[in-house]
Amino acid sequence: MKAEILAVGTELLLGDIVNTNAQYIARRLADLGISVYHHSVVGDNPERLKDAYELAFKRADLVITTGGLGPTKDDLTKEIAAEYFNKELVVDEESMKKIEEYSKRNNRPVLESNKKQAYMPKGCIILKNDHGSAPGCIIEDKGKILIMMPGPPREMKPMFENYAVPYLEKFSDGVLVSRVLRVLGLGESEMEDRVKDIIDSQDNPTVAPYVKDGEATLRITSKANIKEEAVKLLVPMESNIRERLGDYIYGVDDTTIEEVVAKLLIDKNLTIATAESCTGGLIASKLINYPGISSVFMEGVVSYSNDAKVKRLGVKKETLDKYGAVSKETAEEMAVGIAKTAGTDIGISVTGIAGPDGGTAEKPVGLVYVGLYIKGSVKTKKLNFWGDRQNIRNRTAISALDWLRREIK
Amino acid sequence: MKAEILAVGTELLLGDIVNTNAQYIARRLADLGISVYHHSVVGDNPERLKDAYELAFKRADLVITTGGLGPTKDDLTKEIAAEYFNKELVVDEESMKKIEEYSKRNNRPVLESNKKQAYMPKGCIILKNDHGSAPGCIIEDKGKILIMMPGPPREMKPMFENYAVPYLEKFSDGVLVSRVLRVLGLGESEMEDRVKDIIDSQDNPTVAPYVKDGEATLRITSKANIKEEAVKLLVPMESNIRERLGDYIYGVDDTTIEEVVAKLLIDKNLTIATAESCTGGLIASKLINYPGISSVFMEGVVSYSNDAKVKRLGVKKETLDKYGAVSKETAEEMAVGIAKTAGTDIGISVTGIAGPDGGTAEKPVGLVYVGLYIKGSVKTKKLNFWGDRQNIRNRTAISALDWLRREIK
Numbered sequence: 001m002k003a004e005i006l007a008v009g010t011e012l013l014l015g016d017i018v019n020t021n022a023q024y025i026a027r028r029l030a031d032l033g034i035s036v037y038h039h040s041v042v043g044d045n046p047e048r049l050k051d052a053y054e055l056a057f058k059r060a061d062l063v064i065t066t067g068g069l070g071p072t073k074d075d076l077t078k079e080i081a082a083e084y085f086n087k088e089l090v091v092d093e094e095s096m097k098k099i100e101e102y103s104k105r106n107n108r109p110v111l112e113s114n115k116k117q118a119y120m121p122k123g124c125i126i127l128k129n130d131h132g133s134a135p136g137c138i139i140e141d142k143g144k145i146l147i148m149m150p151g152p153p154r155e156m157k158p159m160f161e162n163y164a165v166p167y168l169e170k171f172s173d174g175v176l177v178s179r180v181l182r183v184l185g186l187g188e189s190e191m192e193d194r195v196k197d198i199i200d201s202q203d204n205p206t207v208a209p210y211v212k213d214g215e216a217t218l219r220i221t222s223k224a225n226i227k228e229e230a231v232k233l234l235v236p237m238e239s240n241i242r243e244r245l246g247d248y249i250y251g252v253d254d255t256t257i258e259e260v261v262a263k264l265l266i267d268k269n270l271t272i273a274t275a276e277s278c279t280g281g282l283i284a285s286k287l288i289n290y291p292g293i294s295s296v297f298m299e300g301v302v303s304y305s306n307d308a309k310v311k312r313l314g315v316k317k318e319t320l321d322k323y324g325a326v327s328k329e330t331a332e333e334m335a336v337g338i339a340k341t342a343g344t345d346i347g348i349s350v351t352g353i354a355g356p357d358g359g360t361a362e363k364p365v366g367l368v369y370v371g372l373y374i375k376g377s378v379k380t381k382k383l384n385f386w387g388d389r390q391n392i393r394n395r396t397a398i399s400a401l402d403w404l405r406r407e408i409k
Numbered sequence: 410m411k412a413e414i415l416a417v418g419t420e421l422l423l424g425d426i427v428n429t430n431a432q433y434i435a436r437r438l439a440d441l442g443i444s445v446y447h448h449s450v451v452g453d454n455p456e457r458l459k460d461a462y463e464l465a466f467k468r469a470d471l472v473i474t475t476g477g478l479g480p481t482k483d484d485l486t487k488e489i490a491a492e493y494f495n496k497e498l499v500v501d502e503e504s505m506k507k508i509e510e511y512s513k514r515n516n517r518p519v520l521e522s523n524k525k526q527a528y529m530p531k532g533c534i535i536l537k538n539d540h541g542s543a544p545g546c547i548i549e550d551k552g553k554i555l556i557m558m559p560g561p562p563r564e565m566k567p568m569f570e571n572y573a574v575p576y577l578e579k580f581s582d583g584v585l586v587s588r589v590l591r592v593l594g595l596g597e598s599e600m601e602d603r604v605k606d607i608i609d610s611q612d613n614p615t616v617a618p619y620v621k622d623g624e625a626t627l628r629i630t631s632k633a634n635i636k637e638e639a640v641k642l643l644v645p646m647e648s649n650i651r652e653r654l655g656d657y658i659y660g661v662d663d664t665t666i667e668e669v670v671a672k673l674l675i676d677k678n679l680t681i682a683t684a685e686s687c688t689g690g691l692i693a694s695k696l697i698n699y700p701g702i703s704s705v706f707m708e709g710v711v712s713y714s715n716d717a718k719v720k721r722l723g724v725k726k727e728t729l730d731k732y733g734a735v736s737k738e739t740a741e742e743m744a745v746g747i748a749k750t751a752g753t754d755i756g757i758s759v760t761g762i763a764g765p766d767g768g769t770a771e772k773p774v775g776l777v778y779v780g781l782y783i784k785g786s787v788k789t790k791k792l793n794f795w796g797d798r799q800n801i802r803n804r805t806a807i808s809a810l811d812w813l814r815r816e817i818k
Contacts, residue, residue: 010617011617011619012432012435013446014435014436014445014628015432015433015434015435015438015439016436016619018428018429018431018432019427019428022450023421023424023426023428024424026422027424027425030424036422036423037422037451037452037454037457038422038449038450038457039421039422039449040447041448042446042447043446048446055464070597070620071601072598072618073608074617102795106793108599111598111602113601114598132796152621154797210425219425274711278697279697280690280693280694280696280697280706281683281690281692281694281697282694284689284713285690285691285694285711285802287689288687288713289799291798292766294714298713298716298717299710299712299713299714299716299717299721300689300711300713301711302683302693302697302709302710303708304697304703304708305703305706305707305708307708308707308708312708312710343716356700357700357701393697
C-alpha cells in the first residue's frame with residue numbers, strides 16, 4: 001500500500017508553524033511497513049485543496065490529512081473531501097453531544113461554528129478526539145482511503161495511535177519493529193564512537209543516532225514478515241548496544257527522564273522535595289507532570305532570592321557571604337535544608353547562573369551546582385552548560401534528574 | 410511570482426527528521442511578498458524527483474529545493490535538475506578548490522564522492538556555502554527559476570540569507586508587513602465571532618485567526634509597493650481589531666504572556682512570590698525564564714502536600730478540612746500566605762485537579778482555583794479546563810498569568 005501525507009493550513013504555507021505532524025505520521029507509517037513517497041502542504045483554499053486530493057489519490061491508495069477540521073470557515077478539509085467523494089455531510093450525534101457538553105461546562109453558548117465540527121461525511125468511520133472538539137474520520141471509497149485528522153499535534157497523535165493505527169494494521173506490508181534507546185550523560189560524538197562499527201555495518205536492524213537538546217537517542221529498526229521475527233532480530237542488537245552504553249541508557253521509546261525518576265521514587269517509596277534557584281521550579285514541574293507523584297513528592301521551594309534560601313531552607317548567611325549563592329556549599333545546604341524542612345528522604349537542589357547576565361570569569365554563565373541529599377548523606381555536582389537561558393535551565397533540570405536516577409537506581 | 414518549496418530526502422519521508430527548512434523558507438518568502446501555494450517532500454528517487462520538478466514548474470515560476478546536494482550517490486537533486494533543464498554538469502573551479510582545501514585542512518584525501526559536489530549545471534549562478542562543502546545554485550531557463558540549496562539548516566539558512574535573498578528581491582511583488590495579535594481569555598469561536606465581518610470582508614490587509622494550546626492569535630498582513638505604505642494599511646486594521654478585542658490582546662508577534670507579565674512587574678516594581686499546587690512550579694518557572702526577573706521575583710513554594718500548605722504558607726488546617734485543598738478558600742489563604750511569608754507585594758496561588766485521577770462529580774478533573782493577593786486585597790477565580798494533565802497544568806499557568814496581567818496593568 002502506498003500512502004501520502006497531506007497537511008492543510010495556510011499557517012504552514014506561510015511558515016508560521018512547522019509541519020511536525022508529517023514527521024510523526026511518516027515515522028509511524030514506516031513502523032507499519034506502509035510506504036510513503038510524498039508529503040505535501042496546501043493552504044485553506046478550496047480549489048487547491050481539491051487539486052491536492054486528486055493528485056494524492058492519483059499517486060497513492062491512502063491519503064492522510066492533518067488540519068482544517070476546526071470551527072472556522074477557513075477549515076475546509078472535510079467539506080472538500082465530502083465533495084470529492086460525493087458524500088453528504090450529516091450530523092454525528094455523539095460528536096454533537098460532546099461539543100454541547102463542552103460549551104455547557106464552560107458556560108459558553110454553542111455557536112453555529114462549533115456545530116460545524118460535528119457534521120461528518122455520510123458513512124465514514126468516526127475517529128474520536130479525546131483531546132479536543134473536532135473528530136477525525138476515515139472515508140473508504142473508489143478503492144481509496146482518506147483519513148482526516150485535526151491539526152494540533154496533541155489532538156492528532158492520540159487519535160492516530162488509538163484509532164487510526166488499529167485500522168491501518170491490516171494494510172501493513174511486512175512488519176517493522178522499532179525501539180528507541182534514550183541516552184543521557186554522553187555527548188553525541190562520544191556515543192557515536194562507542195557504536196560506530198555497528199552503525200557502519202548496519203542492515204537489518206538499522207541503527208540511527210539522533211541528538212536534540214542535550215539528549216541523544218538511538219533508533220533500532222528491524223523488519224520481518226511477522227512481528228515475532230522482527231523482535232527476534234532486534235533483541236540481540238539492543239543487547240549489544242546496551243553493553244556498550246550501560247546505564248547511560250535511561251529509558252526506551254517515548255519515556256522521559258522525569259517519568260523514569262518519578263516511577264523509581266514511587267516504586268522505592270522515597271519521598272522527595274526540591275529546592276531550585278536558576279531552574280525556578282522546572283524540576284518540580286517536570287516531576288509533577290507524572291500522575292500519581294503526589295504519594296512521594298511533598299513540596300518544592302523556588303528559593304530565588306538569598307532571603308528565601310536562608311528563611312525557607314536554613315542556608316547559613318555566612319555560607320552565602322563566603323562562597324556565594326552559586327557554590328558547592330550553598331547547593332549542599334539547600335539540599336539538606338529542603339529535605340529537613342520538608343521531612344523527606346531526598347532533597348535535590350540547584351543553584352546556577354542561567355544568564356544572559358550575571359556571569360564572571362570565575363563563575364561564568366552556564367555554571368551550575370546540583371546538591372543531592374539522600375537519607376542522611378549529601379553530595380554535590382558541578383556542571384557547565386552553554387546555550388541561552390532557557391537551554392541552560394532545561395539541561396540543568398534534565399541533568400539533575402538523571403543524576404538522581406543513577407543514585408537511587 | 411508564485412513559488413514552491415520542494416524538500417528532497419528519504420530521511421524526511423521516513424520521518425527521521427522534521428522539515429524545518431520549509432518553514433524557514435516559507436516565512437522568508439512571505440516577507441518578500443512571494444506567494445507560496447505548495448510545499449512538497451520527495452525521496453532520493455530519480456523518477457519521482459523528476460516528476461516533482463515537472464509538477465512544481467507546472468504550478469509555479471520559482472522552485473526552491475533543499476537537500477540532495479551531498480557527496481553520496483543518493484544525492485540527486487542537482488543531477489536530475491540538470492537533466493530536466495537539459496544542461497551539462499561542469500566543474501566549478503572555485504568550489505573544487507574549496508573542497509580540496511577543506512579535505513587538506515582535515516587531513517583527509519579528496520574522494521571522488523567529494524568532487525561530485527563541485528560539478529554544477531552549466532551556466533548556473535553558484536550560491537556559496539560558507540558552512541559546508543556543497544554549493545547551491547540557481548538555474549534560470551524556460552522562464553522558470555530553480556534554486557537548489559543543501560539540506561542541513563545551518564548551511565541552508567546563511568546561504569539563503571546571504572546569496573538567495575539578494576537575488577530574489579528583484580522578484581518581490583511588493584512588500585508584505587505582518588503583525589500577530591496574541592489573545593488570551595477568549596475562545597476561538599468567541600474571538601472569531603467578534604471579528605467575523607472583518608475576516609469575511611478581508612482583502613488587504615488579510616486577517617487570519619489561529620489557535621494553539623488555549624491561546625489564539627490573529628495575523629494581520631498587508632501588502633504594498635513600499636514598507637511605509639504597507640504599514641499604513643495595517644495600522645487602522647489593527648486599531649479596529651483592538652477596539653473589538655480590548656485587553657484580551659496581551660501582546661504582539663513573538664511575545665509570551667510570561668514576558669509581558671515579567672516586564673509589567675519590573676516596570677511597576679512589584680515584587681512577587683508564587684504558591685503552586687497542581688501547576689507544580691510551572692508559573693515560577695515561566696516567570697524565571699525572563700532575564701532580569703530576579704529584581705521582583707522573590708520565591709516560590711510548590712505546596713503539593715497539605716502539610717506544605719499549612720507549614721510553608723500558613724493555610725489553616727480547618728480550611729483544608731472544611732473546604733478541601735481544591736477550593737476558593739484554600740486558594741485565597743495560599744495567596745495571602747505566600748505574600749506574607751515572602752514579604753512581597755503580590756502573591757499568586759493555584760490549586761486544582763490536573764488528573765487523570767482525583768476528580769469527583771463535584772470537583773471534576775480540570776477544576777482549578779487561582780488566588781491573587783495584591784497589596785492587601787485578595788481575589789480568587791474558578792477555572793475549568795479539559796485535556797490531559799500536561800495541558801490542564803499549562804493552561805492553568807497561562808490563565809493565571811493572564812489574570813495577573815489584567816489586574817496590574
